[in-house]
Amino acid sequence: xxxxxxxxxxxxxxxxxSVVTDADVLDAHRSDTATFCTAGxxxxxxxxxxxxxxxxxxxxxxxxxxxxxxxxxxxxxSGAANAIDGCVLLSTARMNQILEVSVEDQVAVVQPGVIxxxxxxxxxxxxxxxPPDPSSWEMSTVGGNIATNAxxxxxxxxxxxxxxxxxxEVVLASGEVVRTGRRSAKGVAGYDLSQVIVGSxxxxxxxxxxxxxxxxxxxxxxxxxxxxxSVEDGVAAAAAVMASGLRPSxxxxxDGVTARAIQxxxxxxxxxxxxxxxxxxxxxxxxxxxxxxxxAEICTAHGAVDVAVASDAEESAMLLEARxxxxxxxxxxxxxxxxDVAVPRSQLVALLHGIExxxxxxxxxxxxxxxxxxxxxxxxxxxxxxxxxxxARALEAFGAVMDLGLSLGGTITGEHGVGKLKRQWLAQxxxxxxxxxxxxxxxxxxxxxxxxxxxxxL
Numbered sequence: 448x449x450x451x452x453x454x455x456x457x458x459x460x461x462x463x464x465s466v467v468t469d470a471d472v473l474d475a476h477r478s479d480t481a482t483f484c485t486a487g488x489x490x491x492x493x494x495x496x497x498x499x500x501x502x503x504x505x506x507x508x509x510x511x512x513x514x515x516x517x518x519x520x521x522x523x524x525s526g527a528a529n530a531i532d533g534c535v536l537l538s539t540a541r542m543n544q545i546l547e548v549s550v551e552d553q554v555a556v557v558q559p560g561v562i563x564x565x566x567x568x569x570x571x572x573x574x575x576x577x578p579p580d581p582s583s584w585e586m587s588t589v590g591g592n593i594a595t596n597a598x599x600x601x602x603x604x605x606x607x608x609x610x611x612x613x614x615x616e617v618v619l620a621s622g623e624v625v626r627t628g629r630r631s632a633k634g635v636a637g638y639d640l641s642q643v644i645v646g647s648x649x650x651x652x653x654x655x656x657x658x659x660x661x662x663x664x665x666x667x668x669x670x671x672x673x674x675x676x677s678v679e680d681g682v683a684a685a686a687a688v689m690a691s692g693l694r695p696s697x698x699x700x701x702d703g704v705t706a707r708a709i710q711x712x713x714x715x716x717x718x719x720x721x722x723x724x725x726x727x728x729x730x731x732x733x734x735x736x737x738x739x740x741x742x743a744e745i746c747t748a749h750g751a752v753d754v755a756v757a758s759d760a761e762e763s764a765m766l767l768e769a770r771x772x773x774x775x776x777x778x779x780x781x782x783x784x785x786x787d788v789a790v791p792r793s794q795l796v797a798l799l800h801g802i803e804x805x806x807x808x809x810x811x812x813x814x815x816x817x818x819x820x821x822x823x824x825x826x827x828x829x830x831x832x833x834x835x836x837x838x839a840r841a842l843e844a845f846g847a848v849m850d851l852g853l854s855l856g857g858t859i860t861g862e863h864g865v866g867k868l869k870r871q872w873l874a875q876x877x878x879x880x881x882x883x884x885x886x887x888x889x890x891x892x893x894x895x896x897x898x899x900x901x902x903x904x905l
Contacts, residue, residue: 449511450490450491450533452511453490453491453507453508453511453513453535454466454468454490454491456507457491457493457503457504457507457535460500460503460504460507461493461494461495461500461503461504464494465493465494465495465496465500465541466491466492466493466494467491467492467493467494468490468491468492472492473488473489473491473492473530473536474488476489476492476518476521476530476536476538477489477529477530478521478526478528478529478530479518479521479522479523479524479525479526479527479528479529479866480521480522480523480524481523481524481525481526481529481866481867481868482782482783482784482785483784483842483868484525484526484529484866484867484868485526485529485867486526486529486530487529487530487531487532487533487534488530488532488533489516489530489531489532489533489534489535489536490513490533490534490535491535491536492535492536492537492538493535493536493537493538494538494540494541495537495539495541495542496541496542497542497655498616498618498624498655498656501537501542501618501653501655502618502622502623502624503622504535504537505618505619505620505621505622505653506622508535508897509620509621509622509895509897512895512897513533513534513535513897514531514533514534514535514896514897514898514899514900515534515535515536515537515653515897515898515899516528516529516530516531516534516535516536516537516649516899517537517539517590517594517649517653517898517899518536518537518538518539519538519539519540519559519560519587519588519590519591519594520540520562520583520586520587520588520591522583522586522587522591523591523595523863523864523866524785524787524863524864524868525595525787525860525863525864525865525866525867525868525869526866526867526868526902527594527595527648527649527864527865527866527867527899527902528591528649528866529866529867531900531901537653538560539558539559539560539588539590540560541560542558542559542560542590542655543558543560543561543562543588544557544558544561545557545558545561545565545566545569546558546656548569548570548573548575548661550573550574550575552630553575553660553661553662553663554613554630554658554659554660554661555569555570555575555577555658555659555661556656556657556658556659557589557656557657557659558589558590558655558656558657559588559589559590559591559593559654559655559656559657560588560589560590561588561589561590562584562585562586562587562588562589563577563579563580563581563583563584563585563587563588563589563592564584564585566589566659567580567584570661571664574663574664575661575662575663575664576661576662576663576664576665577611577659577661577662578599578601578604578605578606578611578662579592579597579598579599579601579602579605579606579607579608579611580599580600580601581597581598581599581862582599582600584599589657589659590654590657592608593608593609593612593615593644593645593646593654593657594646594647594648594649594654594864595608595646595648595862595863595864596608596609596645596646596862596864597862597863598818598821598823598861598862599862600697600699600770600818601696601697602818602820602821602823602862603694603695603696603697603698603818603820603821604694604695604696604697604730604820605662605696607862608645609642609645609646610660611659611660611661612628612641612642612645612657612658612659612660613628613629613630613631613632613641613658613659613660614626614627614628614629614630614641614657614658615627615628615640615641615644615645615654615656615657615658616654616655616656616657617644617651617652617653617654617655618652618653618655619652619892619893620652620892620893620894620895620897620898624655625640625652627639627640627641627643627644628640628641628658629658630658632660643888646864648864648865648866648899648902648903649898649899649902650889650892650893650898650899650900650902650903651888651889651892651893651898652892652893652898653898665696665730666730666731666732666733666735667730667732667735667760668696668728668729668730668735668760668763669728669729669735669736669738669739669756669757669758669759669763670697670726670727670728670739670756670757670762670763670764670766670767671726671727671728671739671740671742671743671746671754671755671756671757671766672724672725672726672727672754672755672766672767672769673724673725673726673743673746673747673751673753673754673755674706674717674718674721674723674724674751674752674753674754675721675722675723675724675725675746675749675750675751675752676718676720676721676722676750676752677722677723677750678702678703678722678723678796678799678800679796680722680723680749680750680751681700681702681722681723681724681725681819682700682723682795682796682799682819683749683750684725684745684746684749684750684751685698685700685725685792685795685819685820686792686793686795687745687748687749688727688742688745688746688820689792689820691741691745693729693738693741693742695727695728695729695738695742695820696728696729696730697726697727697728697767697820698725698726698727698728698818698819698820699725699726699727699767699770699816699817699818699819699820700723700724700725700726700816700817700818700819700824701723701724701726701769701770701773701816702722702723702799702814702815702816703721703722703723704812704813704814704815705724705773705776705777705814705815705816705827706721706722706723706724706769707719707721708773708776708777708780708814709769709772709773709776711776712772712775712776712779713772713776715768715769718752718753724769725746725751725819726766726767726769726770727739727742728763728767729742736758739756739757740756743756770816773814773816777814777827777829780812780829781812781829781830781831781832782829782830782831782832782838782841783827783828783829784827784828784830784841784842784845785825785826785827785828785863786824786825786826786827786828786845786848786849786852787823787825787859787860787861787862787863787869788823788824788826788848788849788851788852788857788858788859788860788861789821789822789823789824789852789857789858789860789861790822790824790852790855790856790857790858791822791855791856791857792819792821792822794822794855794856794857795819795822795824797855798824798851798852798855798857799815799824801848801851801855802815802826802848802851805844805847805848805851806844808844808847809840809841809843809844809847810840811828811829811830811837811840811841811844812828812829812830813826813827813828813829813844813848814826814827814829815827818861821861822857822861823861823862824861826848828841828844828845828848846871846872849869849872850872850875853872853875853876858876859872859873859875859876865902865903866902866903867901867902870902870903870904870905871905873903873904873905874905882904885903885904886904889903889904
């Protein structure tokens, strides 16, 4: 295979401006934000602007036997967008158009490079709501969110990205285009190939268009925040909130390690012996005040030493500040390695106790914020990257947390995806039969194994 010949063909098909071979640019686009995932040196990066141009890229790469790694904004945390040596990087950055917003059908039709926040704001102008809101929503793309089935703070009430995917346009490894799903609210004809593509991390096809379900815009929201002196009390309060029949639009948890880091970073008035923080929000407009008052009562009944209830949007934002500060508060403490386990809510105390034991065993700091309403926690190992021994212990602790989550009936990833970071645990979660079935699916979609080939499976 001549790399020069492939690059020349790509230039002929897409034009010089859409084909990049500059070494510095390629180096800057080799990886996502995941720590400890290797990234190769790509041959070329292409920036197609249409489905037809994506087809041209896929056909050319297929003829030369060159793998393709599709990238959105590269905000992922599992290495799924990392290059491999000699690959074609396919950036969706130019495919960033909101093609349609239908108030009548309550759907949006978008290209994969649309930024999540831009879509959310565009539909809100028409009285509609796109709920999936990963923490990277100001930067991450809809295509990337589909690739990992991304979640976010609102998942506890509204669900994850896949719950809003009605249909997809996908370029297959053959260069053919398939449309999966449908625009209608209901439809059960045949296998649900849309949901097979969702979460497949670019290994089965390249999404070039998505039809997404929308909701009516939520009403005004109010927030409550509660401080506890133990993990157990905070988890029990969260469980009681979910069992009460209330459906908060947000239910977030910070363990004591995280809360103390935030207090050290910025004075939030938290006690030195804080054990956990719980933050809840209701977006039911006139009924929100009643909801957060009920949540406050539940928290008090479960041992909260301080409960604050917002009366307006400004106060609500202040109460949620601690959650937004997690990254900034942990950053000065060292390099972070973020886990993404999810367990049944009944196992959350066991998970948090287990994480504390792992922290002591490997002599590393582990903070544990998370989306407690759906059991998706983000144990974050913090260590000194300049200390090889500390780095080795951090990696062992990361793996121990994965094993712990699986032992509690959970999963290795609730919303970040497998990528390269978690491949060694996928087989453990799926089992041999399940793993083989998934390999068979991959082979059916991509017989040459050229679409993001070193992700998901070892």
